[in-house]
Amino acid sequence: MQIPPASTPIACDMTHARDTPGERLAEYRRLFGRAVRERTATGVRFRFAAGPGIEEWVRDLAAREKACCPFFGFEITVEGGEVLWDAAVPDTAAARAALEDFFALG
Known part of the structure; x- marks a missing residue:
């Protein structure tokens, strides 16, 4: 996984997103409610049973999140x-706080 450099702004811009922040949060809650969460050496991991449509859903949501929050890897x-979603951020206080918020979604 490529972790963005520490100089990457820790900001989320959903200007061009097809969903609203509220819709995105609700989608995370639906998806992450199925996940087993764990910490890794570089960040966090979400494990999902690889049922019908789960891999596509995870890939789509990750791509949309990366588009608005480029500081995530x-x-x-x-x-x-299983479908495994690993996430990591640059080693800065703001990025680590955002990763903790991400880990707590659901």
């Missing part, structure tokens, strides 16, 4: 019947 993989 995301990697989605599938292994052993």
